[in-house]
Amino acid sequence: MHESEAAAVARARTGDGDAFRLLVERYGRSVFRLGYRLTGNEQDAEDVVQETFLRAFRQLDKYDGRASFHTWIYRIASNYSLDLLRARRRTETPEPESLVSTETSADRRVLSEQIGDRLRQAMDDLSSQERSAFVLRHYEGLSIEEIGGVLGIAQSATKNSIFRAVQKLRRYLEPFSGGAR
Amino acid sequence: MIPHEHLTPDEMVLHYYSEGCREPEERLAECPQCRAEYRALQRVLNAADGYAPPERDCGFEARLWERLRRELPVRQAEPRWRLHWRALSVAAALAVAIFFIGRWSAPNRPDPALAGNDVLMEAVGDHIDRSQFLLQEVANDPRTAAPREELADLLGANRLYRQTAAMSGEPAMADLLDELEQLLVEMQNVEQTNGEVREMVFKLRVAAAELRKAKSGKEDRL
Numbered sequence: 001m002h003e004s005e006a007a008a009v010a011r012a013r014t015g016d017g018d019a020f021r022l023l024v025e026r027y028g029r030s031v032f033r034l035g036y037r038l039t040g041n042e043q044d045a046e047d048v049v050q051e052t053f054l055r056a057f058r059q060l061d062k063y064d065g066r067a068s069f070h071t072w073i074y075r076i077a078s079n080y081s082l083d084l085l086r087a088r089r090r091t092e093t094p095e096p097e098s099l100v101s102t103e104t105s106a107d108r109r110v111l112s113e114q115i116g117d118r119l120r121q122a123m124d125d126l127s128s129q130e131r132s133a134f135v136l137r138h139y140e141g142l143s144i145e146e147i148g149g150v151l152g153i154a155q156s157a158t159k160n161s162i163f164r165a166v167q168k169l170r171r172y173l174e175p176f177s178g179g180a181r
Numbered sequence: 182m183i184p185h186e187h188l189t190p191d192e193m194v195l196h197y198y199s200e201g202c203r204e205p206e207e208r209l210a211e212c213p214q215c216r217a218e219y220r221a222l223q224r225v226l227n228a229a230d231g232y233a234p235p236e237r238d239c240g241f242e243a244r245l246w247e248r249l250r251r252e253l254p255v256r257q258a259e260p261r262w263r264l265h266w267r268a269l270s271v272a273a274a275l276a277v278a279i280f281f282i283g284r285w286s287a288p289n290r291p292d293p294a295l296a297g298n299d300v301l302m303e304a305v306g307d308h309i310d311r312s313q314f315l316l317q318e319v320a321n322d323p324r325t326a327a328p329r330e331e332l333a334d335l336l337g338a339n340r341l342y343r344q345t346a347a348m349s350g351e352p353a354m355a356d357l358l359d360e361l362e363q364l365l366v367e368m369q370n371v372e373q374t375n376g377e378v379r380e381m382v383f384k385l386r387v388a389a390a391e392l393r394k395a396k397s398g399k400e401d402r403l
């Protein structure tokens with residue numbers, strides 16, 4: 001951990017808002033991105049960011065500095081997202097929303113939009129555990145062991161969640177990702 | 182030779198995420214069918230990278246903090262500490278800037294096509310000096326409430342340099358100037374006590390000394 005970050009954590013613990021603000025500014029965006037990939041929509045992601053930092057502040061004295069602050073805050077964000085997912089799973093239909101594609105030619109954009117739509121469908125088809133395990137492995141680069149720790153499940157269960165997630169993604173994406181099997 | 186056993190889809194997934202052992206690599210190397218399967222998996226997982234969250238605008242952090250601040254039992258931001266943290270972050274940004282200025286002014290700069298930026302860097306260096314000088318003045322003279330005209334002058338110049346830096350492909354410099362600008366604006370808007378300013382100047386001076394040391398070290402190495 002950076003020295004300035006350790007100092008900010010220590011000050012924030014004493015109730016120093018400016019110090020905590022530094023942490024919010026440093027990690028706000030990445031927590032938002034994680035929340036978005038886990039929940040699949042912007043409002044929930046905003047909710048995740050806010051709740052994550054509220055919880056982080058209240059639990060600061062439990063943070064022992066063994067994991068990086070980054071990992072620690074991700075754990076809080078993942079757990080809260082998972083709660084949200086479990087609570088909202090299949091109670092509402094996801095609103096269609098086009099994925100941002102900044103890439104090159106029009107043809108490619110159409111294709112990547114198609115892939116984006118399929119990707120969104122595929123992600124929404126994952127169970128909350130499959131989705132969390134996959135997002136943490138694929139986008140956040142956590143190891144299977146770390147993911148098991150975050151989700152509170154065994155490594156074998158973590159692996160199986162990732163395998164099932166990938167199987168589903170293949171079903172949705174393979175026709176679009178070029179090259180038949 | 183051991184008869185080849187095709188990799189299972191799960192083994193391939195572990196291999197993709199570097200979670201397995203080295204053995205799948207050998208099996209991929211010896212079997213075209215496994216390789217084809219693995220390429221198909223790679224295409225799918227690479228395509229999954231496109232699941233991009235929408236971008237947040239530049240006011241995201243400020244709005245987030247506003248919402249949090251209302252809910253948290255944090256001490257209200259005191260100007261003193263706000264300045265303290267701001268000065269620290271300006272100092273960190275300064276480190277980046279001086280590093281780059283050092284690189285620009287080095288005689289064996291790697292890319293001569295970018296030499297036009299030398300003029301900008303020279304001028305920005307002067308501007309940073311002037312900014313520090315102003316802060317120094319305020320700190321030294323207890324009767325100086327706020328040198329409004331000079332401050333406004335510096336702000337105007339700062340905006341110009343910041344925009345030029347951004348357009349000339351100098352994002353690190355543009356960021357530094359942005360930081361400095363916010364600090365100058367804050368000085369302009371908020372009546373700072375001399376003590377606060379003195380504290381900030383001290384921190385800037387320490388940072389500048391560190392940077393000069395780093396820069397000369399850098400030049401020695403070039």
Ligand SMILES: [Zn+2]
Nearest residue numbers: 187188212215
């Ligand atoms: Zn094979």
